Amino acid sequence: MANRFYKSVSTREISGRFHVLLDERVLKTPGKMAFCLPTELLAKAVAKEWDAQTDKIEPAKMPVTRLLNVALEQTPSRRPELLEEAKRYTSTDLLCYRAPEPRILVERQSEGWDGWLAWAKSRGVDLVSTQSLIATVQPESAYDSIAAYAEGLDDIRLTLFMHFTAVFGSVVLAMAVIEKALTAGEAFDLSRLDILYQNELWGEDEEAAEIARDLRNETVSLGTVLDLL
Structure with missing residues (x-):
């Protein structure tokens, strides 16, 4: 588990897609792909998981983020x-x-x-x-x-x-x-x-x-x- 390296979590619309920002830096998938989502509600759900992390980032407690990483990075191919x-x-x-x-x-x-x-x-x-x-x-x-x-x-x-x-x-x-x-x-x-x-x-x-x-x-x-x- 990595240490939490960010203070704030937010969402932003960019070119019609919705992104999660950690200290104003756009979140990416583990493979460095853009983590861009079709709806603001979905982006906010991911942001909520990241914001709920304390001293350590625990992926096991972020099921929506994990699933979307797969959907964005692996499923298309x-x-x-x-x-x-x-x-x-x-x-x-x-x-x-x-x-x-x-x-x-x-x-x-x-x-x-x-x-x-x-x-x-x-x-x-x-x-x-x-x-x-x-x-x-x-x-x-x-x-x-x-x-x-x-x-x-x-x-x-x-x-x-x-x-x-x-x-x-x-x-x-x-x-x-x-x-x-x-x-x-x-x-x-x-x-x-x-x-x-x-x-x-x-x-x-x-x-x-x-x-x-x-x-x-x-x-x-x-x-x-x-x-x-």
Whole structure:
């Protein structure tokens, strides 16, 4: 962690884009690219993270800044790779893999997930579910639909989509968040139905619970980016 090297944080519009300034010096990405954003609200959210740093700069406490660094610096050149990654996740979407037992978990999965598979189907992503642990082959149309959806997202939304997909283990839940059909917090909770059930049975490990809380808080913070675009 580096020491805080600046006193003031502000934002400024330059040529129709919004920048964050540290002591009047324009913030750049780690690769020295211009950290320029499409909206003032988004720039202010980044500025708030930098202003909240104390003696040390802690990147772990700046999720919006970290995500936007990726969106600005890496996503534009990695789009084809990310589309293929989205298609791979389609084969292993969490919502498609169901427990054969016990009944209470089967019912919770059905209640929590069936509606979102139906929602995805209405948008051209028709996935089949299974009780097998082996990855199932989904209809080719589902892969194509997910790839087309991801391709249509701008760099920031695509970065968010791929991040949420990894966190939730589900392209469907990630798509629902991007489309604002679910909040990031709601999707996170739905993705943990199995874990929550196991915690009820055996109790919750304190360290694991703390990690989960931190991840949920970060996920909720990143969900706010959608409202700032």
